[in-house]
Amino acid sequence: MAEAARPLALRWPLAGVGAGMLVLAVVPLGFLVFFLLAPALRLLAEAGWSEAGWAAWFSPWTDDYLRWRLLWSGLQAALTCALVLVLGVPVAWVLARVEFPGRGLLLRALMLPFVVPTLVAAMGVLALLGPRGVLQSFLPFSLEQTPWLLLYGNVFFNLCILVRAATEALEQVSASRLAAARTLGATPWRAFWRIEWPAILPWLMSALCLVFLYCFAGFGLALLLGGARYATVDVEIYTLVAHELQLTQAGVLAGWMLLTTGLCALAYSTLERRLATPLRADRIARQHPRSAAQWLAVLGCVAVLALLCGAPVAAIVWRALAAGPQVLAVLVAPDTLHALWNTLRFSACALVLATVLGVCHALAAQRWAWLRVLAFLPFVVSPILVAFGLLLLYPSWTASAPLLVAAYALLAYPFVATSLAAGLDGMPAHYLAAARTLGASPWRAFWRITWPLLQPALRRGMAFAAATAVGEFAVTLFLSRPEWATLTTLVYEQLSQPGVSRYDAALVLASALMALALAVFVLLEWPWGADSSGEEALA
């Protein structure tokens, strides 16, 4: 009887199956509580229990060194936001409004920074602009011990986030509104500021929240590129815990980090809710470039992306290939093969767990909308804080494989959950209504309609999750054992040793790691022989 009555059955046929949905929700919720919330609270408690009491919380602001760490973390994140905004919006405008050869390829290439591990990106920046970088000999000054290397690394990672969001936003701008503005006397420039800019602003703000979040809580880039002066709070927390054993001080810094990233995530989720509006049908058609100015704009767009997003990747491959056969032999060294095996097995286990968690979370979130926000929690708490919290809360499990895999899965599963949730949102309600009226029970409708149509979204989510696991660095540094070295920790180990050959070996290994992350991503995301109809339907 209830089956007939629930309007939600239109959107999601399991909505009526209360107990099943509850089980689906409990799995990811339990995981989040056990591996994220409890460790985060334990972290805060570490500082809260100190003898200094409340005063301990404000101690970083009275200490010049720690105050600089906190302020610089915010400042470099804000500077990155400004840089990606200024560079990204014109690039996005060209991608959204101009049809040119290779545009599709360029849009696909914008995924690259999402797949490249942070450690590899940092190595790429060093290979390009570092002490022995490809471009360093052409520069009249050294960028070492300046903030520019870190800012460049931040832009490499985050420009694509803004460009993708802005391109999508510009494609949603109503053609008729723009036409009305033009017929009412607005020049293209005025029409942009008065019609397009207000329309895309919420999307830009949402993307900038993410950029700020990633930069503020950045670890891998800051560790390698920040140096002693320009490292972030995350690096400081790592140093305090791993090298100085000052857990209380680290806990206080973690508290300030959680407060900032939490506020940022709150702003992001508020903006995201505002953006949840139906897509516009009257899209603006892209124009083929005709004038020299239009071609110049296209070239400028390609040049910006090539210089800021492509160059570090190219530099690292170039340097690795130029390292010579002796250094290339590191690829088949026993340590490397062992690290590769560790990377693959930990990533595979994490991927399985992340997929189960992500599917459960996305399905349950269709029934309880507030669950959606919780899927972003692992993005809010940085990997270093997760690892630190886990160490404090479960000391007897330190360096246990299940804990390591669980931490990997925690960082990876939001990709599966959010991708699947978007896929479910994009599923036209009429498909399920049609299936139900054609005799399919809720479960049959799910199995025959929903599940096949979700495959592209699932594959995409799994691809990002796998790339995250393969490139994981921060958690591995904290929770791993020496015999469980992965490719990322091996790269870091090589880099920590003095000598040119070690540095070159690190570059070669970083190239191999990048190739592995890309291969895993393509293997999962590429629709091998699969029907593209699901993507067509949900596009």
Place this chain on the structure above:
Amino acid sequence: MLELRAISKTWAPARGASRSLLRGLDLQVAAGETVTVLGPSGSGKSTLLKIIAGLEAPDAGQVWLDGRDISALPPHRRQCGLLFQDFALFPHLNVQDNVAFGLIEQGMRSAQARNQANALLERFGMQAHALARVWQLSGGEQQRVALARALITAPRMLLLDEPFSALDAALRESLRAEFQQRIAQAGMAVVWVTHDEAEARSVGARGFRLVEGALQGLW
């Protein structure tokens, strides 16, 4: 015979005042009869169809089919066909499998269901497209496939929710005549919802306008 008895439904948005869409609505549609329901957007026409199909529950009232109260039955047990404005063809299935979908849900083996689907597609002049993907078809062809899919299980009632509004005027005219003929052959109770009065008059033996939640007889 399809019978609606005192159907009421209130729409309660998350914000703002609630609004009565249907107020104690009664309707009887005999087997083989087509009744059209006219009304502007937002008047509750689609909600009425969803209630008949079991996709939404009324706040009050019952739905009877052939002398049996089916109000408590889930959609897949109501022997009902539903045609949508946007066709709602399944994009991951080809034309033949779309048409065979309902038969397979009734427990028929896939091979047999496909044979029956092909036979029906042949009668609809669509056999050449049996293995095509649905997005490869024109709008008119897609709606033909949707009708074939709805009719293949021989439902006792057919509900059409503005089936031609996504099509151009010329195609709408020709399809309307074709659909009328095919539906008449099937002998079901038909509720045809539209906002186009000319279309309503040409297809419906009886016509109603949905005004403030109640049906007013037009002809």
